[in-house]
Amino acid sequence: MIELGLKFTAAYLLGSVLGALVMGRFRGGVDIRTFGSRNPGATNALRAQGFPFAAGVMFIDVAKGILPVALLPALDIPGVGIDPLVSRDLRRYSVAAAAILGHVYPLWHGFRGGKGGATAIGVLFVVAPSIALPAVVLWLAVIAITHYVGLATVSVAVAAPVYFGFTALPEEFGLFIFSAWVAAIITYTHRENLQRILAGTEHRANLLRLRR
Incomplete structure (x- = not known):
């Protein structure tokens, strides 16, 4: 278990590096948590600083989901090794969960993080690559139809365990449970967005050109 x-700790610490604040250092110390929705994610970055800045934020936050899940589970740590009592799936999904938790509750930034969508997509590219691109297409389609980025993110998150429930069980039970956990945390982090949608006060988007 050591x-x-x-590996969980390493993935969490990597997840705690917020793309928005890394990019902000290259923009003269800009902290987008002081703009707009105050969320350090790509959507608020796009509203506050424009497309190149937001693209950098998205790249970093997606990479935080890809790299630890792709590299850490099979890593043979010197002096520690690979624990034969820990399954491959437990390693993979624990590391994936840690990366997402790091983004949402980052140690480096007072536990004030993003909402986890971009990092979760990065994770999906590793644990279920065959549906990662369809998930992005679904996300764009929901934005095109509803003009709500938050609703699109929640829709993709909730659709994943439904899909895996029909296609992955019983062989990939771990994937189903992990995707259900991701759906729960993404829905939780977007709860205020959902409340504003119901109230008619949520920001509306036209794909990558956001407007109020």
Whole structure:
């Protein structure tokens, strides 16, 4: 379990590096948590600083989901090794969960993080690559139809365990449980967006050209 704990911690710490604040350092110390919705995610970055800045934020936050899940589970840590009692799936999904939790509750930034959507997509590219691109297409389609980015993100998150429930069980039970957990945390982090949608006060979007 020492191996699992070290890998979980490493993934969490990497997830705690917020793309918005990294990009902000290249923009003279800009902190987008002081703009707009105050959320350090790509959508608020686009509203506050424009497309190149937001693209950098998205790249970093997606990469935080890809890299730890692709590299850490199989990593043979010197002096620790690979624990034979820990399954491959437990390693993979624990590391994936840690990366998302790091983004949402980052140690480096007072536990004030983003909403986890971009990092979750990065994770999806590793744990279920065959549906990652369809998930992005669904996300864009929901934005095109409803003009709500938050609703699109929640829709994709909720659709994933439904899809895996029909296609992955019982062989990939771990994937189903993990996707259900992701759906729960993404819905939770977007709860205020959903409330504003119901109230008719949520920001509306036209794909990448956002407007109020």
